[in-house]
Amino acid sequence: MSDLPESPALLAADVILEDAPSESMASRRTLGIGFWIAVGWIVLIVLAALLAPYLGLKDPDENYINRDLGRPPYPPSGEFWFGSDQDARDVFSRTIYGARVSLVVGFAAMGCGMLFGGTLGMLAGFLRGWFDRVISFVFLVLLSFPALVLAILITSLLDRNLRTVAGTLGFLSIAPVGRLARATTIQYSEREFVLAARTLGAKNGRLMIRELLPNVVIPMGALALLGVAVAIVAEGALAFLGLSVEQELSWGKLILLGSGTNILQDAPWVSMGPIFVLFLTVLALNFAGDRVREYFDVRENML
């Protein structure tokens, strides 16, 4: 650990965030059917978002007024799977189109966090010394207040488009990702195989890339899945506050549009559709991330 006084609370948090091992040993050997269902859902949603214009969906911005059904909003039916909003726009196709922004922001933010946070964290954990101290302090500052407040702050100062929102959330994911990367790097850099490589004359760059990186990537992968979920939810929260991407639809914005007291009373399906899809996606990402972590979480005493 660095020289900075760390509270027992934060130290304990490191341990807790790793989470306890699951009770059942058997369930750890395979990823399990649940994992593949979760992955299936994620793939499905990603494909739907990518191929949205070619799926023959209704136009998300077009008003499909149907005289037989009377005045919109229309409840869910064969024609409107998730119902329609008060302007007779199809909630289902809006949800699929909304996935595009939500998913792009989610994955881009996490990619950004992995790239910068991972690199900084590994460097800090490997080099130690003053560099580690500075980086750790920066991480601590970033983690020391609610990410959503920071996100609100940053998005309020910038033009709100896809790039800035994804960039903001990516920036915010640097610290949590970096902390894990640093901790894992420290843990592995004291192991014998690193010492062996060093004895054989490997340079720092080689040690980091060939010896440490493959070991750090695995826990990071699990974190990445959880992180995408967190980023998607964060984008939703921002959109819900009216601070996300201004032009396009996203799940958060759809939920916001359906959340007014009147519309909630008359047509709860307008918000429930996107809520349902958002919920399933976050659930799938959380579950897959959890499984991956448990799967690779081989502790010494189990060998």
Next chain:
Amino acid sequence: MNYWLQRAGMAVLLLLAVSMLTFGAMNVLGDPLFNILGPVSGAKDLEGTAQADGYALRTQGDIPSGSYTIVEGVDTLDHGQAVLVVTGDTLPRRADTIAGLDVVSATGTDVTIVGGVVPGQFVQNGPEPSQLADVEAAEEEFYLDRPLPVRYVLWLTDFVQGDMGPQFSKTGEPPVTDLIKERLPRSFALLVMAQILATVIAIPWALWSASKANKPVDRVSTVTTFLIIALPNFALGILLKYVFAIELGWFPQTFNAGDPFLERMYQLFLPALTIALPAAAVYQRLLRTDLITTLQEDFILMARAKGVSRRDILMKHALRPSLFSFITVFGINTGALIGGALVVENIFRVPGLGSAIVEAVLVEDFPVVLAIVMIVAFAFVLVNIVIDVVYTLIDPRVRA
């Protein structure tokens, strides 16, 4: 003792870093003067642009100087007002004066201007002296004429003494301090209520499922926690609002600041529950895991051998040593809950800090945003220190 000093020093350092980052970002990325005065804030930039013949130009980019004609149909151009030039080499004609200058001859058709205009350019009149005075007054009041580090120190000195400065927007009234005094208690009540609810839900739930570890009931409750955690708080808030406030009508949909205390607490219940449920799920998972670990210790076996009832083992022997990670996460989570409260306050229309920061962000009212960010950061640091103290109280081992 030394440890606590270090800890306090660290906390102060952290708060300073947070405030510098926020202050810097808002002043560099934003334009405080514009937020205070609106379009008038541009007056100073226009100062040099007023030309001797009464035409003020504010051109974008380099345009060759030359001779231009007055645009017909536009008679006057107010101070600071801009007009788009559409007809090419022409200029708006004006009849009135810029203070201190003579009336422009209405008969004149050719005017020479330094700079020049092309179609698509904005032509803007020079500032009124009173506007310049406004700008200077504002700059002085908000310290905007000083360099950034000086401004930061001035702001910090005021802030530490409890003066958070005037609001940028509107007329600067009420002062930020008063706004915070009005809003803070509501958010505080909401958070306290949420944490109490979460604890009240989580502890019995964890005790119950730990005592039935890995039986079907326990598995169902584990899955339930997983589902709750996957539901974002804005979605949960809307679900709860729909079910309990709209369909069942058990709770009011909004918060009314004028109602008596108990009524207001009742109005805060649904928002508090929205924040509490996911927190309770997190606490339950932690506490359950720790309880299960504790229940395998020798002293539990000992108690059981002595014939202590299951209930007493759980409540009196196992619970206290299992509380550590719960307390930790309770503290860390406070920060996350503050974030959640921002969103939830907006769903249930609770005029607390959360709605205040969102309103302030939308009009770029930096002093308000800054004050709220600092309060949040301070609360967060404080909670962490309190948790350290609680640690030493419940665990003699940490006291060493």
